[in-house]
Amino acid sequence: MFLRQAALFFIGCSSGGVIAAGIFAFLAIIGVFPRMIHSTDSEKNIWLYETLLILGGIWGNLIDLYHLPIFPGGDVVLAVCGLTVGAFVGCLVMSLAETLKALPVLNRRIRLSVGLQYVILSIAAGKLGGSLLYFTKGFGGA
């Protein structure tokens, strides 16, 4: 029994390590944080941000697996959480290669020459509309 538990412990540790490397390598290379740090002129705080990334990963994993109320606080904390997660996902979807690489290709194909900023704005508006529709009409199957 002890051996089995030890084997399970080993499996768990290894899978945790591999998943962490995968997820955080993705977060680091996707370019959300370099852009955000650049536009806020706060290069000197990179270590602080990375520490927060580490803590956030551990926290998110614990409340997901153990359903622990590790982070106390009411609606205010939830509002901050929702707002920042929204900002994060917004940056994430625009950073994904499909968007970043697809737009220039599309622009070349149809020879779009003016108003790129309106195309970007339309994408943002479309995402907002889609998100509202998803949550209000129960697309999530809830």
Added chain:
Amino acid sequence: MSSETVYLKISQITEVYERNVSVKDIAEVHCQNPAVEAKIKTVRVTSFPEHVRKSMFYVGSIMELIKKLEQAGQNVEINSLGETDFVIKYMPSPLAGKTFQWIKTAFVCAVAFFGAGFAIMTFNNDASVTDVFAKLYEAMTGIRPSGPTILELSYSIGLAAGILVFFNHFASWKITVDPTPIEVEMRLYEENLNKALIQNHGRKERSIDVS
């Protein structure tokens, strides 16, 4: 009169706070003749317009600079060892107020913290980690688990260890001397920005893409 060789190493990007930019601000200069070196260092590269409150970019090339150095009247031979194109970023007012800086930092911190938590939660749910662990536990021990098992516990430990190894530090305690992943990405991003600035400046093909 023989010409003096001047070695010039220009950096790709320089941030300046003064309106007038001279060679010594953007490049390392070396010449065997100290008088010539001093003269070269003071040659004006560019001047940003007065009464500008916003930051501005100036994109220059080594060719323009060589012309300016020749006009300065020295019989010199320029040996450029640095970049051939360079960017100067002019920031008239150093940075916005301290409070605003901290608000922005707090915002990025919150995005980092909740974003990382959200990313790991979506992954765990997408991949049904809990279900997989329950099945694995049953296969190994023959007991159907009711609630979190040792697998979840060790997964959490392994995850924390993996993140720490990946980021190479926690707060100010560092594991190895390498730069951290975000620092590396930051430098890559800045390099790409500079390249794009230089290329935008140099291109004349107006109809090929949107600008």
